[in-house]
Every structure is written in C-alpha cells, then in structure tokens.
Amino acid sequence: MTDVKVSRGTVSSRVFAVLAAAAIVIMAFLPSWGEPATQRKMVELFTLLALAQMWNLLAGFGGVVSVGQQAFMGLGAYAMVSLVNVHGKDMYLSVPISAVIVAALAVPMGLVAFRLRGSYFAIGTWVLAEVVSKVIITVKSLGAGDGVSLKVSGYSVSSRQDLTYWLAMGTGVGSVLLAYVILRSRLGLQMQSIRDDEGGARGLGVNVYRVRFQIWVIAAFWTALAAAPYYLQQLRVQPVGTGGAFSVVQWTAPIIFIVVIGGIGTIEGPIIGAVIYYVLRNKFQDHQTVYLISMGAVALAVALWLQGGIWGTIRRWIGIDLFPVRRRVRTASGQAVAQTSTSAPP
Amino acid sequence: MVWVNAIVQGILLGGLYALFATGLSLAFGVMRFVNLAHGDMAILAAFMAFSLTNSLDINPLLTLLIVLPGAFIVGFVLQRLVFDRVVGVDPSFQIVATFGVGVIIQNALLEKYTADTRGLNVGRLETATIRLNDTIGIGWMPLITLMCAVAVLASLALFIRHTKLGRAFRATSDDPDAARLMGIDVRRVFAVAMALAITTVALAGVLLGVRGSFGPFSGPENLIFAFEAVVIGGLGSLWGTLAGGVTLGVAQLIGNQIDPQWGQLAGHIVFLAVLVTRPTGMFGKVALR
Numbered sequence: 153m154t155d156v157k158v159s160r161g162t163v164s165s166r167v168f169a170v171l172a173a174a175a176i177v178i179m180a181f182l183p184s185w186g187e188p189a190t191q192r193k194m195v196e197l198f199t200l201l202a203l204a205q206m207w208n209l210l211a212g213f214g215g216v217v218s219v220g221q222q223a224f225m226g227l228g229a230y231a232m233v234s235l236v237n238v239h240g241k242d243m244y245l246s247v248p249i250s251a252v253i254v255a256a257l258a259v260p261m262g263l264v265a266f267r268l269r270g271s272y273f274a275i276g277t278w279v280l281a282e283v284v285s286k287v288i289i290t291v292k293s294l295g296a297g298d299g300v301s302l303k304v305s306g307y308s309v310s311s312r313q314d315l316t317y318w319l320a321m322g323t324g325v326g327s328v329l330l331a332y333v334i335l336r337s338r339l340g341l342q343m344q345s346i347r348d349d350e351g352g353a354r355g356l357g358v359n360v361y362r363v364r365f366q367i368w369v370i371a372a373f374w375t376a377l378a379a380a381p382y383y384l385q386q387l388r389v390q391p392v393g394t395g396g397a398f399s400v401v402q403w404t405a406p407i408i409f410i411v412v413i414g415g416i417g418t419i420e421g422p423i424i425g426a427v428i429y430y431v432l433r434n435k436f437q438d439h440q441t442v443y444l445i446s447m448g449a450v451a452l453a454v455a456l457w458l459q460g461g462i463w464g465t466i467r468r469w470i471g472i473d474l475f476p477v478r479r480r481v482r483t484a485s486g487q488a489v490a491q492t493s494t495s496a497p498p
Numbered sequence: 499m500v501w502v503n504a505i506v507q508g509i510l511l512g513g514l515y516a517l518f519a520t521g522l523s524l525a526f527g528v529m530r531f532v533n534l535a536h537g538d539m540a541i542l543a544a545f546m547a548f549s550l551t552n553s554l555d556i557n558p559l560l561t562l563l564i565v566l567p568g569a570f571i572v573g574f575v576l577q578r579l580v581f582d583r584v585v586g587v588d589p590s591f592q593i594v595a596t597f598g599v600g601v602i603i604q605n606a607l608l609e610k611y612t613a614d615t616r617g618l619n620v621g622r623l624e625t626a627t628i629r630l631n632d633t634i635g636i637g638w639m640p641l642i643t644l645m646c647a648v649a650v651l652a653s654l655a656l657f658i659r660h661t662k663l664g665r666a667f668r669a670t671s672d673d674p675d676a677a678r679l680m681g682i683d684v685r686r687v688f689a690v691a692m693a694l695a696i697t698t699v700a701l702a703g704v705l706l707g708v709r710g711s712f713g714p715f716s717g718p719e720n721l722i723f724a725f726e727a728v729v730i731g732g733l734g735s736l737w738g739t740l741a742g743g744v745t746l747g748v749a750q751l752i753g754n755q756i757d758p759q760w761g762q763l764a765g766h767i768v769f770l771a772v773l774v775t776r777p778t779g780m781f782g783k784v785a786l787r
Binding site for chain 2: 274283290340405408445447454461
C-alpha cells in the first residue's frame, strides 16, 4: 500500500482566502467610510446572503428542499419582537435568544415535515410555514395581522445603525464560514455522500435521517439569526405583504433564485447569486413585476439546462475551488488517486 | 343544526378541493412529479375565463368549452418542452423549475390584471339553492361542483382501468423503464398525464372563480389545499383524493363555525394529525416517497 496524502486546499483557494480576509476588514469599517444609505443596503444584502447560504446547505448539500424557510424568518422576527416588547429584553441580547428559540421550535416542525420526502417534503414545509403564520396572527400582543413596531430603547440612532450593520455582516459572512466549516467536518462529508449516493451512504453506516435533521435545525437557527438585523433596521414586523416576515415572495422566492442562478451545491454560488440578485433588483426597482418574471424565467432555464448555475459553469471551465470542501487523495509522489465529487447532483 | 349545516357545506366545498387535488395526485402517481405551480395554473384558467366572459359576453361556464381544451394543449406542450427535462432527476430541480413557473404566472397575472380580486358571475345559478330547512340549504353551484369532482374521478378511474392508454399509465407508474422496454411511449404517457392534470385543475379554477373570488396570488393557497387533500386521502388512491378533499372541507367549515379565524387552521391541523398518525393517509396503499 502506497502512502497517500489527503488534501483539500489549493493554491487558488489560499490566494482567495487572503483577498477575502482583506475584503472583510474593509467591509467591517464601512460605517466609518460609507454612506448610511449604503450601510442600510448592505444589511439587506447580508440578510439575503445568509438566508441563501442556509437554503443551499439544506437543498444543495443536504438534499432537503424546503419552500418554508419563511417560517424561520417569521418566527425569528416575532420571537425577537416578543422578547423586546413583551418581556423588556435588550434589542441585541434578544437576537441570539430568539435564534435558540427558533432552533428549538424547528425540532417538532422537523419531526412532522420529515415524514414526507422529496417534492412532498417541499410542499409540507410550505404548509408548516402557513400554519405557523396563521397561529402567530392570532396573538394580539404581537399585533395580530397588522404587524407590530419594535420598542426601541437605550441606543442612539447611529450606534443602532452601526451595531445592526455589524450584526448583519456577522450573519452574512458568518453563514459562509459556517457552511465552509460544516462541509469540511464529518457532518459535511456525510451530507455530500448522501447527496452523491443515498443508498451507498446508508450502506456505509451514515444515518441519513439524523444528518438531514441536524442541518434542518442548524439552518433554522441561522435563518432566524439573519432575520434579526433586517427587522432591527425596519423596526417593524408584519406577517405578510411587502417585507412580511412570513412572505414567500419576500424571502423564499429570492433565496431559491439566488442559489439556483449562482450555483446550487457550491459555497461560491449563493454569494454570486446574492450580489447579482440584489444589484439587479435595485436597478429595476420601478419594474418589480417584470423583474420577478425574468428571475423566474432565468431560474427555470437554469434548472432545465444549466443545473450548475453560474459558479458550476465557471468551475467546469477553469477548475478552481475558492472554498475547497472536496478531499483530494494523492500518493506520496503527487499522483492523484481520487477525489470526492465535484458538484451538485447531475 | 348549524353544525349539521357546516358539515353539509364542508362536503360540498370538499368537492372543489378534490377537483384541485386530482391533477396533483395523477401527476405524482404516473411520473412522481409535483407541480408547485399547480394552484397558479388554476388561477390562470380562472383569469382566462374572466377575460373570455367579458370579451364574448357569455356565461362563464360556457368559457369552459374553450378553457379546458386550451388547458389540455398547454399541459401536453408544457410537459413535452419543459417538465420532461426534470422528470426522474433529483427533485430539487423539479421544485425549482415548477416554482419558477409559478412565480412567472403570478407576476404575469399581476401585470395584466392588477392585484384586484375578481369573480365569475354565472347569473341566477349562483344563488339558486335547494332549501332543506331554515338553516340548511344546498346551493346548486356547490352541488354541481361536487358532482363534477365525482364525475371526473369516476371517468379517470374507468379510463385508467379499462383503456389501453390507461394500462400504459399504470405500467409507467409501476416502472417507467420496464414500460419503455415493453414498447410504451413513456413520454407520451407523461404528456397526456400532465395534460389531464392541468385540464382538471383548470376546471377547478373556473369553478373556484364562480364560488368565490380570486387574485393573481391565490394559487399557492389552493396548491396547499390540494396537497392536503391528497395526503389526507392517501397517495395512489383517486377515491382517497375525494375523501381527503371532503375531510378537509368539513374540517375547515367546522373550524370556521367555532371561530372564523380558525377555519383554515382547523384544516391544517387535521392534515398535520393525519401526517403524524397515519402518513399513508386514509386510503393510501404505499408509503409516501
């Protein structure tokens, strides 16, 4: 048996890591060099990025396609409002608490949803989100169907703006790092093995149900965390309509478009997708309907003909990974023996 | 007596839900395909009926003579050109593709018809009622809707059991590869199945428009009701779909009687209870997959 070496990093990924670190530092100082308007826009972009990254973790790597992510968005927002308005907790302290509450609620929801599989799971999550939203709007102290304003206290406008921005940046950048860490972990390897060959993974002792359930709860936690900065900025939460916490159009549709167009099953894809989606949406601000029709058409076309999305295509051409989550096995002399699979399901 | 009335009206409403669910059940049964734009297609048909009613100045029910054949052709072509590419692959692309179609339909309707809700007026038939006593009356339109559902399900059952194409449907459902080897044109089976699915849901959409009101974004709600009816009734059972629709309708109207805010929620709770206690539904023969 020859000695083999397992590696994941590549030269391009190390160069990229340095550039990314520099970009993060520059973004962290945005409050000192950018306009408040830019700061507000970036909060929304980071929110979309975090949500997309979590959906991608579920759908692209875990094979669990949810159309009910708005449930966690809404629950996160309403848990936060309830902690601040009803229980008088600090705005920023309530953020992690509300995410923990949502993760706990995701467990019983998962127990129900995971009774369904594939496409039926997707509609099942949608129904669950409907149920949750219908229950929330019966609660009068949370504004029922009309929405509720967040009671602000103890922070000046500018310190609130900066804290919210950093929180958003933390959840956005953090979602990328989280996905990266998870995918390089044992759990990530199990996820990718299930995605590539569910039967094979089962045969090798992977507990498919448990792996998927774990990702479900992690994604719920981080989605709720990402809801916080958005609604801390809006200072108002309403259940449906524009900006609605339980709105499919507001959250789940953009998330799906971002991930699919950017490249499902890659960490780079949601980043590219989020930037494209956000920039184009602002460009076509006065033509939202037409914009959504085009996005739907592009996502449809990608699902039919270009299933790797933008990043999947680029990677096929130039063959680099910015976030190396694959394992390459080489002999001591440097000859490649094997590597784990390259992309989302064919 | 109000409770008896709630049950009677629930059964009638269940007819509409069963009609919504038939196509979903059929497409899943034949090709394991779930169309997330299923509800939106019903609403699209309702808007088509609305436009035809206005431009031709005829009764909305007569527009079915144009809408239903149109829906059949659209379903056939859509399957051939678009959906065939995502049958039998990883379900995530199926979900994304059909979700995309749904978003396109919703926003196209919004662009053309604005966000206003509409209704289809069928004249005297709309209010005509068979009075049983002071509280219970059976509306003619809801009764016709229920009878349509029974007729559609019965003809589908006969078609699948007794015709050559129906046998091809069953064979494809069991094993598409083996069916192909036996000389069955599986792509044609898929296309006909989708055409029938969209035709039945178009009928449901027009009848929904007669019963109540609809807007560009009414589709997802109806997809959810259809899905609940399918799961409650049990997969792979056409008559289960009727039972599921009726159960859902009764649950919603009984909930509504308790508190109007609880109507839909009561339906969802019955659905969740069935899912937790009996995931194969009332009449399902196979486990969900």
